[in-house]
Amino acid sequence: MFQAITxxxxxxxxxxxxxxxxxxTGSNEESVLQYFYGELSARYNGIPSNYxxxxxxxxxxxxxxxxxxxxxxxxxxAASTNGSWGxxxxxxxxxxxxxxxxxxxLFFLSTNQVDFMGDSGDAxxxxxxxxxDASKVFDPMYRxxxxxxxxxxxxxxxxxxxxxxxxxxxxxxxxSLRHIPHLWPHAADAAAVAWAYELAxxxxxxxxxxxxxxxxAALASSATRAAGVQSPLAPDGQWxxxxxxxxNISMAGVQRRFVETATGPADxxxxxxxxxxxxxxxxxxxxxxxxxxxxxxAHANFSVFGLALVFVVGSFFVSLSWALESLVQWVQGRRKxxxxxxxxxxxxxxxQLQRQAHEGLEIGSWSGCDKGVPVAGSMDxxxxxxxxxxxxxxxxxxxxxxxxxxxxxDGEIRLQxx
Numbered sequence: 175m176f177q178a179i180t181x182x183x184x185x186x187x188x189x190x191x192x193x194x195x196x197x198x199t200g201s202n203e204e205s206v207l208q209y210f211y212g213e214l215s216a217r218y219n220g221i222p223s224n225y226x227x228x229x230x231x232x233x234x235x236x237x238x239x240x241x242x243x244x245x246x247x248x249x250x251x252a253a254s255t256n257g258s259w260g261x262x263x264x265x266x267x268x269x270x271x272x273x274x275x276x277x278x279x280l281f282f283l284s285t286n287q288v289d290f291m292g293d294s295g296d297a298x299x300x301x302x303x304x305x306x307d308a309s310k311v312f313d314p315m316y317r318x319x320x321x322x323x324x325x326x327x328x329x330x331x332x333x334x335x336x337x338x339x340x341x342x343x344x345x346x347x348x349x350s351l352r353h354i355p356h357l358w359p360h361a362a363d364a365a366a367v368a369w370a371y372e373l374a375x376x377x378x379x380x381x382x383x384x385x386x387x388x389x390x391a392a393l394a395s396s397a398t399r400a401a402g403v404q405s406p407l408a409p410d411g412q413w414x415x416x417x418x419x420x421x422n423i424s425m426a427g428v429q430r431r432f433v434e435t436a437t438g439p440a441d442x443x444x445x446x447x448x449x450x451x452x453x454x455x456x457x458x459x460x461x462x463x464x465x466x467x468x469x470x471x472a473h474a475n476f477s478v479f480g481l482a483l484v485f486v487v488g489s490f491f492v493s494l495s496w497a498l499e500s501l502v503q504w505v506q507g508r509r510k511x512x513x514x515x516x517x518x519x520x521x522x523x524x525x526q527l528q529r530q531a532h533e534g535l536e537i538g539s540w541s542g543c544d545k546g547v548p549v550a551g552s553m554d555x556x557x558x559x560x561x562x563x564x565x566x567x568x569x570x571x572x573x574x575x576x577x578x579x580x581x582x583x584d585g586e587i588r589l590q591x592x
Contacts, residue, residue: 179329179331180327180329180330182326184323185325188211189207190207190210191205191207192206192228193206194206204230204231207321208225209227210224210225211268212226212250212252212271213226213265213266215265215266226280227248227324230321232321234303236287241286241287241402243288244390245395245396246322246390247385247390247392248282249281249282250265251277252265252267253277253349254273254345256349275330277328277329278328279329280324280325280327282324282325283322283393285299286318288318288399288403289402290316290403291313291404291406292313293314294406294409295409298325298416299407303316303317303319325417327381327417329382330344330345333354333357335358373435384423388423392423394412394418432468433466436463436466437468520545520546525546526543526548529543531557532550538550539551556572557569
C-alpha cells in the first residue's frame with residue numbers, strides 16, 4: 175500500500191521591496207517584491223540568488239496590451255534523501271522550513287490583472303483591492319493586493335506491506351529505496367516493490383510534477399475563470415480546494431502509472447520504449463506486473479456469496495409469507511384455538527359474504543363453509559339480481575331450469591324441467 179500526505183499553509187513575511195533591472199524589456203529599474211525563503215539554485219536562473227522568488231510590482235492601471243489576464247503560479251521545491259537536500263533541489267530552505275523528512279514546496283500565486291467578482295477573503299488570493307463600485311448589473315470588482323502570495327506545503331510518502339508494517343514518512347521515492355528492504359526482506363520481493371514504486375513515484379506523479387506541468391491550470395479556480403474575470407471563489411477556503419486538487423491529480427497519476435506498467439502504453443508506437451522488469455532478480459517484479467488487478471468500467475464486480483445470501487433469505491421470507499396464513503389456520507383448527515375470532519375473521523371474507531347471501535335465500539348446497547373459499551354444488555343455480563326496484567336491487571331465487579315443449583292442442587309453449 176502507498177499513501178501520500180500533503181500539508182499546507184499560507185505564509186507571510188520574509189519579503190522586501192527591491193529595485194531590479196529588467197533585462198527583458200531593457201528598462202532601467204523596476205520595483206519588485208522579493209521573497210526570502212531560501213537561496214534559489216543556480217540551475218533556475220543561471221546564477222545563485224539569495225532570494226527565492228521575485229515578481230514586479232505593477233500599478234493597477236496599465237496598458238491593455240501589457241495586461242496579463244491569467245494567474246501566474248511559480249513553484250520551487252526541495253526533497254531530502256537520507257537526511258540531506260537532494261537530488262538537485264531548486265532552492266535551499268531556510269531554517270524555519272528545514273524538514274528533512276519531507277519535500278518542502280513553495281507556491282507563489284500572482285493574480286496579475288485578473289478581476290475578481292467580490293472579495294473572497296481568501297488568505298492566498300488576497301483579493302482586497304477594490305477597483306470598481308457596485309452597480310445595478312455588477313457587484314464591486316476586486317484585484318489581488320500582493321504581487322505574489324506564497325503558500326508552503328510539505329509532501330510525505332509512506333509504504334506498507336500486507337502485514338500492516340509501514341515505513342516512516344519519507345520525502346521522495348529516492349528516499350523510499352532505503353526503507354524497502356526492512357519491509358520486504360526477500361531480495362526478489364524487495365526488487366519487485368522497488369521497481370514498481372520507482373516507476374510510479376517519479377517526480378511527475380507528485381504535487382511538484384502536477385503544478386510544474388499544468389501551472390495555473392492546476393488551480394481549482396481555473397474552472398470559473400475566463401477572459402480575465404474570476405467568478406466568486408469558495409467562501410470556505412479556496413486555497414484548500416486548490417491544494418486538494420493538486421494532491422488528487424498526483425494520486426490519479428500514480429494509479430495511471432501502475433495501470434500503464436501492467437498493461438503497457440495505450441499508444442502502440444510507445445511500446446518499443448516499454449521498460450521491462452530487471453533481470454536477473456526480476457522474477458518477483460515480473461510476477462507483480464502480470465498479476466495486477468485493475469478495475470475497468472467494462473466489467474462489474476459483485477459478491478457471489480452476497481448475491482446467493484440475498485436470494486436464499488429472500489426466498490425463505492417469500493415462502494414463509496405464502497405458507498404462514500395456511501399454517502396458522504391449520505394449527506388453530508387442529509387445536510380449536512380462538513374459535514369465535516377465527517370464524518368472525520373468515521366470515522367477513524368476500525367469498526364467505528357472498529355464500530351467506532345465497533344461503534339466506536336457501537340457495538345452493540355449500541361445502542367448505544369454515545374455509546376461506548366456500549364451494550357451491552356442481553349443479554346449483556345461484557341467485558340472480560332482482561331489478562323490480564331499481565333503487566333497491568337485491569338477490570332473488572333464480573327461475574327453475576326449463577326447456578321449450580310445443581303444445582299439441584293450442585300451440586302454446588310449455589316449459590318443463592330439463
